[in-house]
Amino acid sequence: MVVELVYPGKKPEREILSNTPVANIRKLYDSDDTDNMLIWGDNMPVLKWLLDKGGYVGKIDLIYIDPPFGTNNVFTVDGTRANSVSKAKQGVIAYSDIFKLEEYLEFMRERLILLRELLSEEGSIYVHIDSKVGHYVKIIMDEIFGVKNFRNDIARIKCNPKNFKRKGYGNIKDMVLFYTKTDKFIWNEPYTPYSEEDIKRLFPKVDKDGRRYTTIPLHAPGETNKGNTSKPFKGIMPPKGRHWRTDVRTLEEWDRKGLIEWSNTGVPRKKIYADEQPGKRVQDIWEFKDPQYPVYPTQKNYEMLDLIIKTSSRDNSYVLDAFCGSGTTLLAAQYNNRKWIGIDNSLLAIKTTIERLKSVRRNLFMPNVEFSVLIGEREYNTQQYNIDEVKSLLNVIKQFSL
Numbered sequence: 419m420v421v422e423l424v425y426p427g428k429k430p431e432r433e434i435l436s437n438t439p440v441a442n443i444r445k446l447y448d449s450d451d452t453d454n455m456l457i458w459g460d461n462m463p464v465l466k467w468l469l470d471k472g473g474y475v476g477k478i479d480l481i482y483i484d485p486p487f488g489t490n491n492v493f494t495v496d497g498t499r500a501n502s503v504s505k506a507k508q509g510v511i512a513y514s515d516i517f518k519l520e521e522y523l524e525f526m527r528e529r530l531i532l533l534r535e536l537l538s539e540e541g542s543i544y545v546h547i548d549s550k551v552g553h554y555v556k557i558i559m560d561e562i563f564g565v566k567n568f569r570n571d572i573a574r575i576k577c578n579p580k581n582f583k584r585k586g587y588g589n590i591k592d593m594v595l596f597y598t599k600t601d602k603f604i605w606n607e608p609y610t611p612y613s614e615e616d617i618k619r620l621f622p623k624v625d626k627d628g629r630r631y632t633t634i635p636l637h638a639p640g641e642t643n644k645g646n647t648s649k650p651f652k653g654i655m656p657p658k659g660r661h662w663r664t665d666v667r668t669l670e671e672w673d674r675k676g677l678i679e680w681s682n683t684g685v686p687r688k689k690i691y692a693d694e695q696p697g698k699r700v701q702d703i704w705e706f707k708d709p710q711y712p713v714y715p716t717q718k719n720y721e722m723l724d725l726i727i728k729t730s731s732r733d734n735s736y737v738l739d740a741f742c743g744s745g746t747t748l749l750a751a752q753y754n755n756r757k758w759i760g761i762d763n764s765l766l767a768i769k770t771t772i773e774r775l776k777s778v779r780r781n782l783f784m785p786n787v788e789f790s791v792l793i794g795e796r797e798y799n800t801q802q803y804n805i806d807e808v809k810s811l812l813n814v815i816k817q818f819s820l
């Protein structure tokens with residue numbers, strides 16, 4: 419069964435794939451040393467260019483997008499502070515987020531269809547969204563990526579509790595929808611370190627060397643008639659309906675090394691030491707509060723992107739953010755030695771991204787940040803960009819000596 423949203427203006431998928439115009443790409447700054455690209459333009463024709471001309475079909479291992487949420491706001495930056503106002507009276511407009519619901523859903527759907535084509539067979543996509551539109555986007559993503567490829571709906575705690583005046587519960591979370599292209603996706607199991615409290619609770623015992631540990635049963639559910647996990651160990655058989663966790667020879671080795679604890683009644687259990695554990699598995703409630711003084715409106719938490727990139731890509735994977743804003747994803751990709759592509763149609767976003775990427779502390783692991791800067795114009799309208807805006811971008815490129 420496929421459940422689909424029906425709304426006015428919903429186009430057939432094949433029309434989106436074949437009729438989307440391809441951007442006319444111009445290089446403002448070309449770097450020979452890298453594949454990293456920062457592209458100023460509407461992401462729809464630019465994504466189509468990546469597919470039809472760029473050679474990126476099935477090449478991207480990780481996509482993170484943080485699109486507008488249909489908030490009916492215009493986001494501005496005035497001097498030092500990035501903020502959102504519903505009527506942009508002061509400040510430079512960073513981007514506008516005014517849509518009718520059905521327009522918004524189709525805007526997202528069109529882009530998600532193209533993004534799916536770019537994803538590699540081992541690829542993952544994370545869509546950061548709020549709970550006003552997120553549940554509709556979930557249904558659209560089920561339609562595009564398949565319900566079987568849905569992995570998580572992550573609740574992200576985004577800020578401290580606020581003293582809301584309006585009736586209803588305070589809103590301190592948004593959501594990140596995580597899908598993969600197939601069930602063979604890149605997954606580097608992430609862990610968070612144990613707190614002192616966790617260690618005391620989870621590893622209540624202390625050995626003669628002062629090391630904290632706990633014990634777990636040596637057997638697991640399921641009976642096996644053949645094999646080394648159902649043979650006697652020190653004359654003891656696993657309880658009925660269960661088998662040893664490992665073969666008897668390994669159990670004997672553990673025992674020799676003092677890794678098995680015997681109870682007074684002669685029941686063996688395996689010792690698990692706190693200092694040998696990688697930490698706690700990461701769950702689907704994340705606390706990554708956004709910066710208090712962002713350089714760009716709705717700038718996201720760097721550590722959250724670092725976690726996503728470490729978990730769902732590998733060295734040299736391509737990471738794509740098609741709504742890159744101030745470039746948080748690109749920065750995290752760069753630090754993690756991934757190749758990256760960032761797209762945004764706001765000039766301010768592109769300038770801010772260049773500034774952030776070029777101002778990162780240079781260290782041994784990241785000697786220099788190299789990337790090309792491109793303009794993606796719609797083929798049928800090469801006059802899309804104002805010449806003064808292009809000049810101002812060229813100045814930023816010069817200023818940061820790209």
Ligand SMILES: C[S@@+](CC[C@H](N)C(=O)[O-])C[C@H]1O[C@@H](n2cnc3c(N)ncnc32)[C@H](O)[C@@H]1O
Pocket residue numbers: 459460461462484485486512513514714715716717718719740741742743744745746747761762763764767
């Ligand atoms: C929520 S912000 C992204 C913030 C970003 N995650 C960060 O950490 O700075 C959304 C971005 O999408 C961009 N955007 C909106 N519509 C777009 C479109 N059609 N093509 C490209 N970028 C678009 C806006 O200019 C804005 O910078």
